[in-house]
Amino acid sequence: MKFKILLISVCLILLKLTCQALPKDYTITSPDTKLKMQVRVDGSITYSVYLNNNILISPSAIGMTLQNNILGNAAKVSGTKSKTVNSTLHPLYGKEATLTDNYNELVINFEGNYSLVLRAYNEGVAYRFVTSFSEPIIVVNEKAQFNFSGSPEVVFPETDNYTAWEVPYINYNSITAIGEGKKAITPTLFSYPQSKTKVIVAEADLLNYPGMYVKKQNDKLVGNWAKYPAEIKMGSWGDFVMQVAKTKDYISETDGSRAFPWRVIIATDDDKTLLNNQLVYKLATPAKLTNTAWIKPGKAAWEWWHDAMLPGSSIPSGMGNRNTKLYKYYIDFAANNNLQYLMIDAGWSDNYNLLKVNPKVDIKELIAYGKSKKVGVFLWCVASTLIKNLDANLDFLQSIGAVGVKVDFFDRDDQAAIALFEEIAKAAAKRNLMVNFHGCSKPTGLQRAYPNIVNYEAVxxxxxxxxxxxxxxxxxxxxxxxxxxxxxxxxxxxxxxxxxxxxxxxxxxxxxxxxxxxxxxxxxxxxxxQPLAMLSDSPTEYEKYPDIMKFLGAVPTVxxxxxxxxxxxxxxxxxxxxxxxxxxxxxxxxxxxxxxxxxxxxxxxxxxxxxxxxxxxxxxxxxxxxxxxxxxxxxxxxxxxxxxxxxxxxxxxxxx
Known part of the structure; x- marks a missing residue:
């Protein structure tokens, strides 16, 4: 009898060990069943993506290397849970009054206090890691492979640095044609001409973490991130850009309990769907503002692109004549043509001291004049100058009656820089100030949490x-x-x-x-x-064409x-x-x-x-x-x- 019990115990142990050694596969499909993501846990974690049962991304490894741990190494599943969501979102503004938020979700919990969350929408699939550690953590690196099936064509927004997003696109006839070590900002597009399939790699809900690039490494495309800054110096344009002089040997230092950004794969065989794909927005953190009546997208007159020149006008113009009288001309133009705002760019105050106003520009009088004409005024500033004393600077903008601020020259997307976007948006919202980010990294949905962010450049x-x-x-x-x-x-x-x-x-x-x-x-x-849309050219040029202004005055921005x-x-x-x-x-x-x-x-x-x-x-x-x-x-x-x-x-x- 004892022998039988021992034999059974040994068999059960062997069975358990055998089951643990076998790979475990998990599948999640989009509500319309066209898209599918498969995850295999076999010591490591890999994922694959299919469209109409055709494989687009072959098994690709994912994980995170922490300072004292590797998520996805010797991975053991402790449990799963799934759900289906079919609800309606009501954005404060955008290109749709309502959005259908319909997805299937699978959460895979692992031993070691972390999880992998998968979502499948009709528009695309996404995954993110979630950790539950009691102490802060250091992320040395993240593993995100994108092993495309075959060799699709690529539209590559290529960059050789971590400081610019106003990059041209380079067309490659295959992934193999991309040079080793080359990287691109995301979103990045991959194309299969024969099947007319397009795949876009993107990210969403980027909060207090560096932005993702895709990089050619060992003949594969992998995620790539800027290192955490160790030393900042002022340089570049006018010595007012926050440049990274030294970095740490890791990409992030962050809370131990948090959700990390979504890694997003959008796939379609219909190009039209890309023009109204709002998956990044849907994956982002919901709105954090309750009082939003003051947030009003619109169109703006703007002087910078055409060098403040008013050919044919009776008043002196040009960059050397940016003064109160000139800006009143812009306000009158805006008021007469159904433009809600005037954007005053660099020059109204000192680049290094926001409170030091150019004596040629009576900014308080201008803003008051604009209000009398129902034209609000946005004011430009340098990011490094603004954050030197964020509260005092925003208090000043609020006190003079500005409706918003254009914040320029971030030129970074490491973790410390990304944290600034939320910090500025949150502080501006407390003062009913809208924000237009320039010289910035691409959006990843922060405008959903803070809809006072009315536009981003990054183009x-x-x-x-x-x-x-x-x-x-x-x-x-x-x-x-x-x-x-x-x-x-x-x-x-x-x-x-x-x-x-x-x-x-x-x-x-x-x-x-x-x-x-x-x-x-x-x-x-x-x-x-473009919720905040600039009219880039000279008012006197528009005034020559009343029929053009009929259209530009009528077309909304949302x-x-x-x-x-x-x-x-x-x-x-x-x-x-x-x-x-x-x-x-x-x-x-x-x-x-x-x-x-x-x-x-x-x-x-x-x-x-x-x-x-x-x-x-x-x-x-x-x-x-x-x-x-x-x-x-x-x-x-x-x-x-x-x-x-x-x-x-x-x-x-x-x-x-």
Whole structure:
């Protein structure tokens, strides 16, 4: 009898050991079952991603190396739990009044006080690590592999540093063509031309942790992060940029109990879905502000891009004449054209002392004058200057009546820099101040928690037209599919000096021009997400074209509904967005001329709409400023053929 008991005990132990040695597979699928993520725990942790049962990402290792522990090494599952969520989100503003938040979630708990959380949406899949340690931890490095099946084409926003996000995109015909050691900011796009599948690697809910890059390492793509700063010095532009002089040998020092950022894989075989994919927002921390009535997105006049020049005006203008009288002209222009704000850029105060106001600019009088005209004033400042005494500086901005602040020259996304974004947004919200981040890393959803963040730059925008050729229509038809996945972007459109590919030349200083047609430029106000939208050009230039200002005055910056009518990554986009009873349509093409069909079947009723239609003129291929404006009537049965010139576009404003 004792022998039998011993034998049974030995068998049970062997069985238990055998079961522990066997790999364990976990699968999570999207609500529509098209997307699937599989996780295998076999000592290590790997994941795979499938679209329509076709593998996109082959088994890829993930984990975190802590100073005294490795998450994902000798991993043992202690339990799992799952749930399905199908709810509705109500963003304060954006391109949809409501968002469907529908996903399946699986939490895999591991021995050693950590978990892996998986989510599958129709728009994409994501994972994040969650730790439950009683003491602070140091993250030496994170492991995130992206082992793509086959060798897809890549649109690589390449960078050789950790300090810039206004980068051009480099097209590679395969991952193998990317040089060893090269890295790119995220989001990054991968393409399988035969299946028309697009995959985007991104991240969401980045809080108090460094931002993720993708890097070619040992012939594979892996996550990459800036090291934790050990020493900061002032340098770069005007010696007011916080530069990292020395780093620690790890990437993060943080709380032991926390959720880490989501690693996001967006996959689709329909390019159109990328233009309204809001997965990054859905994965972000929910709103932390309760009083939000003062947060009001809108359009702004702005002096910097065109060097504050007012050709034809009766008052002195130009950068040397930025004074109270000049800025009142901008306020009058804004008030007369349904622009809600004036953005006053660098020069109104000392770059190193926010409280030292330029004596040529009576900032209090200007703000009071703006209020009398129902035009709020945003004020620019340097990030390093603002945070020297954050509370006092923001108190000053609040005391003079500013509605918001444009914070520039972060030029970092290590953990210490990322923490500043939330710190500034939180402190600004306490004072009812909106924030426009510039010289910043890409958004990852912080604007959901703090909707007073009304825009981010992190894009190679119109400013580059002053000094190079990179802000061109080919670029313009990549950023809404890639960079815009992360969140809103301050491209600063609105140029009225429009040039063909052959005639464009950079101009700085002076009055710059842009590449592409005038209608191409107007379409950005519909296609691009920009809750705070700059009108980059000179008021006197806009005033020459009342019909253009009719459209720019009417088009909102946030919408209740968005329809992507047609699109192809890097080539063209046609979108319709609704606000109230009105629809706004924007169409853009790259340097290839084409005709797109405008199908109005998205209209939900049989009523007749009056439409102001702006299209490229017949000679817009050579004279990019030429356009045609006409007023017609349409119904949901109407179809129009829109000829788009090289670098062309079209816009429409529909009213019942």
């Amino acid at each position: 190679r925008g119109a400013e580059c037209s002053k000094w190079d050729y990179s802000a061109n229509p080919d670029h313009h038809l990549l950023i809404p599919f890639i960079r815009m996945i992360a969140g809103p972007m301050d491209y600063t459109p609105g140029s009225m000096r429009n040039r063909s590919k052959e005639s464009f030349k950079p101009v700085d200083p002076g009055l710059p021009s842009s590449q592409g047609t005038r209608c191409h430029e107007l379409a950005m106000f519909v296609v691009y997400d 919408f209740e509904e968005t329809k992507v009518l047609d699109a192809k990554v890097g080539e063209y986009a046609v979108m319709a967005k609704k606000q109230g009873n009105n629809w706004f349509i924007g169409a853009m093409t790259n340097w290839e001329a084409r005709t797109v069909e405008l199908d109005f079947s998205f209209l939900k009723n049989d009523k007749i709409y009056t439409i102001d239609l702006y299209t490229d003129a017949a000679d817009a291929n050579t004279n990019a400023e030429h356009y045609e404006h006409k007023t017609i009537q349409v119904t949901k049965k109407t179809k129009l053929q829109l000829p788009l010139a090289k670098g062309g576009g079209a816009v429409a404003y529909l009213k019942m």
